[in-house]
Amino acid sequence: MAMTTISIASTIVSRTYSVGRALLGSLFLFSGLLKIDSFAAYSAWIASAALPNPDLLLVLTIVIEIGGGLTLISGWNARWGALLLALFLIPTTIIFHGFWRADPADFLNQLNHILKNVSILGGMLVVFAIESSRSQARVP
Template sequence: MSFSKFIGRSLLSSMFVVGGVNEFRNAEKMTGMVDALKEQLPDAVSGPLGTVDSETLVKLNGATMAAAASTLALGILPRLSAAVLAAQMVPVTVAGHPFWKKDGAERQGNWIHFLKNVSLTGGLLLVSATKK
């Protein structure tokens, strides 16, 4: 593993390690977003998810995010780790930054965070598609 790849993966992972730990520790504060997202899902998806409480889903997402980011930073299965993180970004971005439902400054802030997440997802997809 080259030093520059280690630094690049570590920098990319930092947001996910911190975010994952934060989600896990503060899951109760994020359940409203998950509940709102569950209501928008088709029955085929929301049925199985409906049996799991939202706080548990947030904790599971946070733990998975922190673990995948850590393995990505360390170069342990980096392609798989990046793919897991990229897949997680879809519901996280839709639930966390619905700029289309906001107005004014709140819309602008959500738009910026939405684009940040799209950009991070692009970086993760590059890692997941890159061979050693």
């Protein structure tokens, strides 16, 4: 009986983790797809941050978001997708959501974006850690 309980609990944890990982991935997948549809607007936003080659940076952003999102959704190389997305979040959050330089009317909006991105970054680190431990458990 105890073995069945452990097996059921393990299945629930595994499935819950898979759903949570896929939900995190869907955020990036949809974000990347939306950037394709509004390429000019996003490129202008990147240019407004005085970054070089905004079109190239946007293409790289789209590839990272869609590719990383798909790794999380599918579970294939999710560890590396999570790490890539975590590293991607750091500069994009600092560059595009600096509440410390926002005007008073936009301060709370940018603070919310930073807090959201920091939370997502935490989720990416959790996925990376879990996937890393799973990977080590499979090595003979």
